[in-house]
Amino acid sequence: MRTLVLLLLAVPIAAQSINDRVSAELPALVETYKTLHTAPELSTQEAKSSALVASRLRDIGYDVTERVGKYSDTEATCYGVVAVMKNGKGPTLMIRSDMDALPVEEQTGLPYASATKGVMHACGHDIHMTTLIGTAKVMASMRDKWHGTLVLIGQPAEEVVKGADAMLRDGLYERFPRPDFVIAVHENSSLAAGTIGYTPGYLMAAADSINLTIRGLGGHGAAPEKTKDPVVMASEVVLALQTLVSRENSPLDPVVVTVGSIHGGTKRNIIPDQVQLLMTVRTYKPEVRKRVLDGIARVARGVAITNGLPEERMPVFELLKGESIGATYNDPALAERLASAVSKEIGAANVIKIDPLMVSEDFSLYSLDHKIPSVMLNVGAVDPARVASGEPLPSLHSSKFAPVPDATIRTGVRTVVASAMEILR
Numbered sequence: 282m283r284t285l286v287l288l289l290l291a292v293p294i295a296a297q298s299i300n301d302r303v304s305a306e307l308p309a310l311v312e313t314y315k316t317l318h319t320a321p322e323l324s325t326q327e328a329k330s331s332a333l334v335a336s337r338l339r340d341i342g343y344d345v346t347e348r349v350g351k352y353s354d355t356e357a358t359c360y361g362v363v364a365v366m367k368n369g370k371g372p373t374l375m376i377r378s379d380m381d382a383l384p385v386e387e388q389t390g391l392p393y394a395s396a397t398k399g400v401m402h403a404c405g406h407d408i409h410m411t412t413l414i415g416t417a418k419v420m421a422s423m424r425d426k427w428h429g430t431l432v433l434i435g436q437p438a439e440e441v442v443k444g445a446d447a448m449l450r451d452g453l454y455e456r457f458p459r460p461d462f463v464i465a466v467h468e469n470s471s472l473a474a475g476t477i478g479y480t481p482g483y484l485m486a487a488a489d490s491i492n493l494t495i496r497g498l499g500g501h502g503a504a505p506e507k508t509k510d511p512v513v514m515a516s517e518v519v520l521a522l523q524t525l526v527s528r529e530n531s532p533l534d535p536v537v538v539t540v541g542s543i544h545g546g547t548k549r550n551i552i553p554d555q556v557q558l559l560m561t562v563r564t565y566k567p568e569v570r571k572r573v574l575d576g577i578a579r580v581a582r583g584v585a586i587t588n589g590l591p592e593e594r595m596p597v598f599e600l601l602k603g604e605s606i607g608a609t610y611n612d613p614a615l616a617e618r619l620a621s622a623v624s625k626e627i628g629a630a631n632v633i634k635i636d637p638l639m640v641s642e643d644f645s646l647y648s649l650d651h652k653i654p655s656v657m658l659n660v661g662a663v664d665p666a667r668v669a670s671g672e673p674l675p676s677l678h679s680s681k682f683a684p685v686p687d688a689t690i691r692t693g694v695r696t697v698v699a700s701a702m703e704i705l706r
């Protein structure tokens with residue numbers, strides 16, 4: 282350690298590499314990470330996390346605005362943070378971290394495990410905030426090597442896909458410099474710490490939440506001929522939906538239709554008036570998304586017609602706008618450009634092209650429908666020995682998910698700084 286410190290001191294600051302600068306910050310960053318991990322806050326309640334991010338960025342010299350954001354469906358305070366550093370003429374780059382945690386009871390047994398019962402940073406947003414702070418510090422120390430404008434944002438409420446919309450709605454691109462490029466990192470629970478995953482094109486799926494109410498005509502369970510049974514119709518609908526994926530869709534376009542919950546009935550000998558199906562749908566392409574959503578409504582209506590339901594008892598299809606979000610799309614040219622810049626920083630063998638995922642994110646909203654090139658990179662967070670062993674690993678959102686802090690944060694900051702330098706150099 283001492284030799285390392287002496288070595289660092291011996292290198293003139295201007296000649297320090299990105300990695301030297303990250304090394305100097307790493308102990309403090311790991312402490313920040315542990316502080317954040319111990320004190321997770323649920324979506325829309327990120328008061329303390331956002332205050333910590335804001336104060337660190339202000340201390341480094343950024344022009345910081347807090348409480349940026351207006352939710353579309355609630356008066357709740359939106360804890361968005363925007364930090365700006367203007368450094369001469371050049372492009373504007375926005376870097377985003379999310380800040381919210383999940384309703385999960387942590388079971389990692391770590392000394393810095395969550396101190397808040399039932400709430401846990403199980404999606405790595407604590408790592409993302411730490412990476413943002415580390416990036417802010419290193420980029421500020423390298424001001425003489427880049428020019429342009431850096432906008433760093435702490436976004437609340439990612440897990441409920443409301444935060445990006447809230448910040449944009451509150452004038453993120455009008456009150457602050459509008460970005461030419463947007464980047465972010467997200468932790469990955471199957472990649473080794475020290476590695477980066479990147480995906481040109483679609484990275485994450487569109488998610489749609491649907492409540493489908495199958496209506497019937499209830500009555501006595503012993504006299505089905507006097508009823509229209511919505512339990513039987515709901516069962517038919519669940520099976521008929523499967524062909525939307527297997528028969529109507531190209532096998533080359535990923536689609537998931539999951540009925541996660543069925544509600545109906547009160548007693549074994551009563552045929553109820555209605556049954557509700559709660560569903561999630563995952564797709565990538567907008568045209569596939571539309572076809573599948575239309576298909577669900579069509580199949581439900583078809584089953585109702587087959588069963589002789591009158592027009593006024595047709596199924597009710599409700600798309601929950603506030604719980605639905607488009608796909609996350611990485612601008613392919615920018616993704617390749619950043620992957621090549623990051624390869625130079627951490628070694629080409631550590632930069633891995635990965636498959637898209639069917640989970641979802643609200644990050645792509647910042648691209649304004651692909652008008653602003655945006656890229657989200659994945660940062661490996663798992664002990665390399667555990668990845669190599671082939672043992673089953675806890676996924677993101679698991680109560681046992683525990684990233685290795687040092688290597689994950691180091692690689693995260695090096696990656697984001699190398700990406701920022703590629704754009705702003």
Ligand SMILES: [Zn+2]
Pocket residue numbers: 404440677678
């Ligand atoms: Zn998550």
Ligand SMILES: [Zn+2]
Pocket residue numbers: 379404405406439467
């Ligand atoms: Zn996440």
